[in-house]
Amino acid sequence: MMKMTWVTAAAVALGAAMTPLHAQEKPASVGVGVFTFTSGPAAAYGMPGKKAADLMVDQINKAGGIAGVPIKATVVDEGQGTEGVIAEYRRLASNPENQVMIAALSSSNCLALKPAVEQLKVPTIAWNCDAHQLLADGKSNYYFRPNGNTVTEFAAYALYLLQKNPNVKRVAMLNPDYAMGHDAANVFSATLKAIRPDIEIVANLFPKLGTANFQTEVSRLLAAQPDVVFSALWGADLSNFVRQASPRGLFSKSQVILALGETVLQQNTLPQGVIVGVLGDGWWMSPDAQARPETKRFVEEYKQRFGEYPVFPSMKMANAVIYMKDAYVKAMAANGGKWPSRDELAKAMSSGSFDTLTGTSTIRKDNEGMVDQVIGTTVKSPDYSFPVIGDMVRYDGKVLTPPQGEDPMVWVKSINADLLKSLPKPGSYK
Amino acid sequence: MLGLIIPLLVDSLTSAALIFFVAVGLTLVFSVLRVLNVAHGSFYSIGAYVAASLCLWVISAGLSPWLTFVALLASAVILAALLGPLVQSTLIQWTLGKSEAVQILATFGLFLILEDLQRIVFGVSSIAEDTPMTLLGVTSIGSVTYLNYQILLIIAAIIVVFGLRMMLVKTRIGKLLSAVVFDREMALSVGINTKRLFTFAFTLGVFLAALGGALAVPTSGAAPGLGAETIVLAFAVAAIGGLGQIEGAALAAVIVGLARVVAIYFAPQLEAVAPYIVMLVVLLIRPYGLFGNDQARRI
Numbered sequence: 001m002m003k004m005t006w007v008t009a010a011a012v013a014l015g016a017a018m019t020p021l022h023a024q025e026k027p028a029s030v031g032v033g034v035f036t037f038t039s040g041p042a043a044a045y046g047m048p049g050k051k052a053a054d055l056m057v058d059q060i061n062k063a064g065g066i067a068g069v070p071i072k073a074t075v076v077d078e079g080q081g082t083e084g085v086i087a088e089y090r091r092l093a094s095n096p097e098n099q100v101m102i103a104a105l106s107s108s109n110c111l112a113l114k115p116a117v118e119q120l121k122v123p124t125i126a127w128n129c130d131a132h133q134l135l136a137d138g139k140s141n142y143y144f145r146p147n148g149n150t151v152t153e154f155a156a157y158a159l160y161l162l163q164k165n166p167n168v169k170r171v172a173m174l175n176p177d178y179a180m181g182h183d184a185a186n187v188f189s190a191t192l193k194a195i196r197p198d199i200e201i202v203a204n205l206f207p208k209l210g211t212a213n214f215q216t217e218v219s220r221l222l223a224a225q226p227d228v229v230f231s232a233l234w235g236a237d238l239s240n241f242v243r244q245a246s247p248r249g250l251f252s253k254s255q256v257i258l259a260l261g262e263t264v265l266q267q268n269t270l271p272q273g274v275i276v277g278v279l280g281d282g283w284w285m286s287p288d289a290q291a292r293p294e295t296k297r298f299v300e301e302y303k304q305r306f307g308e309y310p311v312f313p314s315m316k317m318a319n320a321v322i323y324m325k326d327a328y329v330k331a332m333a334a335n336g337g338k339w340p341s342r343d344e345l346a347k348a349m350s351s352g353s354f355d356t357l358t359g360t361s362t363i364r365k366d367n368e369g370m371v372d373q374v375i376g377t378t379v380k381s382p383d384y385s386f387p388v389i390g391d392m393v394r395y396d397g398k399v400l401t402p403p404q405g406e407d408p409m410v411w412v413k414s415i416n417a418d419l420l421k422s423l424p425k426p427g428s429y430k
Numbered sequence: 431m432l433g434l435i436i437p438l439l440v441d442s443l444t445s446a447a448l449i450f451f452v453a454v455g456l457t458l459v460f461s462v463l464r465v466l467n468v469a470h471g472s473f474y475s476i477g478a479y480v481a482a483s484l485c486l487w488v489i490s491a492g493l494s495p496w497l498t499f500v501a502l503l504a505s506a507v508i509l510a511a512l513l514g515p516l517v518q519s520t521l522i523q524w525t526l527g528k529s530e531a532v533q534i535l536a537t538f539g540l541f542l543i544l545e546d547l548q549r550i551v552f553g554v555s556s557i558a559e560d561t562p563m564t565l566l567g568v569t570s571i572g573s574v575t576y577l578n579y580q581i582l583l584i585i586a587a588i589i590v591v592f593g594l595r596m597m598l599v600k601t602r603i604g605k606l607l608s609a610v611v612f613d614r615e616m617a618l619s620v621g622i623n624t625k626r627l628f629t630f631a632f633t634l635g636v637f638l639a640a641l642g643g644a645l646a647v648p649t650s651g652a653a654p655g656l657g658a659e660t661i662v663l664a665f666a667v668a669a670i671g672g673l674g675q676i677e678g679a680a681l682a683a684v685i686v687g688l689a690r691v692v693a694i695y696f697a698p699q700l701e702a703v704a705p706y707i708v709m710l711v712v713l714l715i716r717p718y719g720l721f722g723n724d725q726a727r728r729i
Binding site: 038039040041043044047079177203204205206207208210212213215216217219220222223225236239240243244247248249 | 434437440441444445448549554555556558560563564568572573574575576577580646649650651653654655656659690691694695698699701702
């Protein structure tokens with residue numbers, strides 16, 4: 001009997017040690033898993049996110065951490081593939097010291113991680129992935145996305161195009177062959193056709209992610225003679241496409257829209273008049289961003305430390321870290337100043353608005369963040385050696401996000417000319 | 431109709447040219463050494479990195495931009511001279527005569543090592559230098575504008591096909607290579623230094639792969655993961671043409687290029703699998719490839 005008691009006690013003690021932290025004394029540090037691409041062609045997009053995470057964590061820790069607790073970040077490379085990402089997530093989550101995850105960059109990885117997130121009950125911030133399917137069921141308790149989704153982002157491009165070029169007739173599309181690329185094509189074309197059913201999609205290409213040679217695609221696009229070319233390519237793929245398409249005259253023959261074009265402004269010489277945006281409001285030069293001293297400080301330190309200006313993945317990551325910090329502060333305020341458990345942190349993340357470096361994000365009941373969309377066209381700048389975004393518009397994120405519970409694609413098809421007329425015009429955001 | 435045929439033709443040949451350099455090197459090494467070298471794709475990607483670095487240096491040093499063409503060629507020569515004899519005399523020599531499984535495992539291990547070395551030396555970000563591409567300008571055919579650099583790639587591939595054939599037929603070393611391929615034991619018995627020929631053939635294979643990588647730099651840059659993507663496609667091309675067949679590799683590269691381009695034009699969703707569908711069909715009909723056979727070995 002005595003033996004059984006000891007065994008039971010040991011089991012209880014072991015169980016307590018393995019159980020995720022409940023409200024308790026402050027830990028020595030708060031572990032955070034940061035998932036991004038640090039290798040492969042996608043690293044061109046992922047590394048700015050890592051740099052921003054490094055900078056934000058250092059800034060917060062120098063200022064005393066979160067309520068005195070320093071952040072200890074562990075970076076996981078998504079370049080190892082989805083299976084490895086899931087294994088790393090589970091490994092980090094099994095350590096109670098890691099209380100929150102910032103995961104992931106890739107939409108495919110986010111969708112694959114979702115069962116683990118809900119099963120392991122770790123508050124997880126989808127810092128970049130924007131597949132609208134991620135939170136569409138409205139049942140997620142631990143997955144949060146403060147940075148917006150594909151429907152809002154790509155519908156905004158179609159609306160901006162129709163405002164800038166209402167007579168567009170022939171549209172070609174070039175998007176990466178995975179979840180985000182197909183979503184981008186579907187949302188963009190569906191939004192266009194909802195208002196202008198006569199628009200013809202003359203080419204719809206899906207090169208695989210990581211393609212280095214786009215010469216055939218460029219020929220196909222040129223041969224189709226479209227008024228507009230829309231692309232959501234990113235990372236090294238986008239750089240290669242721009243490098244190959246530009247000398248072949250694609251940018252002068254068609255109005256090109258590069259949904260993630262802001263990420264290559266500093267590397268490639270994009271001509272004037274290319275429609276680019278930031279899949280949200282994360283343009284560090286926007287009027288809202290420039291009005292915030294903390295953003296100016298972030299940009300200055302980023303430039304000083306990494307020798308380049310941030311790009312919008314940097315801003316998305318920085319805003320995700322701010323969201324996490326604010327949630328800790330909110331959770332502690334709600335439980336009398338005690339260090340929050342994972343559940344308490346998740347509860348704090350699940351509602352309210354928070355100020356970011358570039359605007360405001362409002363978390364809806366389905367954990368979806370309402371974020372404004374900043375879009376513009378490339379213009380020369382007397383202050384920088386690279387083109388910047390001009391003729392800008394800032395669309396209200398709440399207006400362009402499907403209502404909770406409604407099928408996003410059904411909502412997209414319901415967009416009409418009245419909505420288009422009600423939106424602010426290009427050039428109105430100064 | 432002509433407006434469609436010309437883009438299909440130009441794009442197919444351009445697409446074929448780059449993959450041909452890798453596939454022909456792979457098939458040459460297999461033909462002479464009878465080793466299927468999985469690490470061959472790494473020579474392509476290292477060639478790309480070295481060429482990009484050299485071209486960037488030429489531009490940053492303020493030298494004539496035309497010297498970037500020299501840099502492209504020089505990078506392949508330097509890489510072949512350094513890596514060819516080294517890898518052949520160590521790992522590849524050790525695998526000779528061993529089972530195919532051992533050869534593939536050993537060269538796959540080398541591939542993984544070289545991939546990691548590239549990350550350590552060149553970092554994880556892509557690098558590019560497009561000066562050679564921009565220097566040559568463009569040519570418009572109908573509504574489509576082509577880079578003259580694309581035409582240069584096609585010409586370079588044609589030169590390599592004829593150059594290799596001439597080397598094998600007209601030169602002493604080429605005839606010795608053919609003798610070794612035809613009957614290695616007999617070649618040894620008549621006093622041919624096979625070890626030296628193996629080193630030459632392997633180094634030539636490294637040069638061709640590195641040249642392919644170098645010539646890809648002005649348009650595609652160099653990025654991690656390039657080697658894996660390339661070797662898979664090169665295997666498909668070599669298998670379609672028949673392992674050990676130079677002209678077979680050239681024709682197979684054109685077929686694969688055409689299949690990929692037709693897919694992009696008419697069924698974009700099939701682009702990634704188009705080369706492998708062709709490979710499957712060819713191997714079902716001719717298991718030894720278009721130019722291969724199961725009896726005599728030729729090069």
